[in-house]
Amino acid sequence: xxxxxxxxxxxxxxxxxxxxxxxxxxxxxxxxxxxxxxxxxxxxxxxxxxxxxxxxxxxxxxxxxxxxxxxxxxxxxxxxxxxxxxxxxxxxxxxxxxxxxxxxxxxxxxxxxxxxxxxxxxxxxxxxxxxxxxxxxxxxxxxxxxxxxxxxxxxxxxxxxxxxxxxxxxxxxxxxxxxxxxxxxxxxxxxxxxxxxxxxxxxxxxxxxxxxxxxxxxxxxxxxxxxxxxxxxxxxxxxxxxxxxxxxxxxxxxxxxxxxxxxxxxxxxxxxxxxxxxxxxxxxxxxxxxxxxxxxxxxxxxxxxxxxxxxxxxxxxxxxxxxxxxxxxxxxxxxxxxxxxxxxxxxxxxxxxxxxxxxxxxxxxxxxxxxxxxxxxxxxxxx
Numbered sequence: 001x002x003x004x005x006x007x008x009x010x011x012x013x014x015x016x017x018x019x020x021x022x023x024x025x026x027x028x029x030x031x032x033x034x035x036x037x038x039x040x041x042x043x044x045x046x047x048x049x050x051x052x053x054x055x056x057x058x059x060x061x062x063x064x065x066x067x068x069x070x071x072x073x074x075x076x077x078x079x080x081x082x083x084x085x086x087x088x089x090x091x092x093x094x095x096x097x098x099x100x101x102x103x104x105x106x107x108x109x110x111x112x113x114x115x116x117x118x119x120x121x122x123x124x125x126x127x128x129x130x131x132x133x134x135x136x137x138x139x140x141x142x143x144x145x146x147x148x149x150x151x152x153x154x155x156x157x158x159x160x161x162x163x164x165x166x167x168x169x170x171x172x173x174x175x176x177x178x179x180x181x182x183x184x185x186x187x188x189x190x191x192x193x194x195x196x197x198x199x200x201x202x203x204x205x206x207x208x209x210x211x212x213x214x215x216x217x218x219x220x221x222x223x224x225x226x227x228x229x230x231x232x233x234x235x236x237x238x239x240x241x242x243x244x245x246x247x248x249x250x251x252x253x254x255x256x257x258x259x260x261x262x263x264x265x266x267x268x269x270x271x272x273x274x275x276x277x278x279x280x281x282x283x284x285x286x287x288x289x290x291x292x293x294x295x296x297x298x299x300x301x302x303x304x305x306x307x308x309x310x311x312x313x314x315x316x317x318x319x320x321x322x323x324x325x326x327x328x329x330x331x332x333x334x335x336x337x338x339x340x341x342x343x344x345x346x347x348x349x350x351x352x353x354x355x356x357x358x359x360x361x362x363x364x365x366x367x368x369x370x371x372x373x374x375x376x377x378x379x380x381x382x383x
Contacts, residue, residue: 007033146232151300165297183356316350323353333358
């Protein structure tokens, strides 16, 4: 029973496959005040995880409501990782509690900006029971994401036909659930999960990437999804993917050198703007020509050389030049919000670009200084 003297506490989550870890977390939250729970809708779970939940939102809501520690349960009406924001506006909690796996700088900054105390649980199991998490029970987040670092668009023949060149990208451990439609190859990742489930099979990497590419581009596809996405997901480390006017590259080089990986992890940051709109058409005003394609190819080549030398200044400049070359050919990539975020950080960072085809997503910053409320990255180095 709620009392006016007790604080309002809010938590959010999928709460599929309800287990003792969930219950211990909810009991911990209820010790802080009257507990309000926001569960992800079936639609949101499908979008984030690439599969529907085992239990429907109605069943998950019923199960959570049956716990004596819970005051009220809501099905979140927003979308993406922060699908609970409309419910925060409605509930106006005093405390928002997350478990240690759900903690992120982006989430903290968003909650803090709303005037709500952000608090992190350390996930303590109930006395006498083993620690439990849905991820440990069903490993669905092993499939990595992909981050484009330089040369993006050269995996499309209508660009590389003017100048051969490389796309530089890296494979990311799924420590974060990145927003959909934000240039992190989330749709390609969902395809991989649909094909193989929790993890990539131990097979020839190029063949796996080709299978994803073929699945995403069946015969008759008019707007062909680029092949750098499945390659970046399947191949660990950092990839040099060279295109010569074809959909599939003529060669793929990969490095998992520890100094190169440390170099990226110590300098790369992501700042979220917003997801790309559903009807976004980046090609509507494209201006692709020989000069533009060559500029992009040179920038990517420079970025790769600087990366292998771990030259921070040169890599940051090449990353920025690659982005500028992209925007010169595809002006709609950089929205006013993206431009404003880049300008906000330009003077204090070495390089700036965005993820994916633009219109929204994350601003990628290469910086020798820590960036407050930005996401740090973990590069995947093993299968």
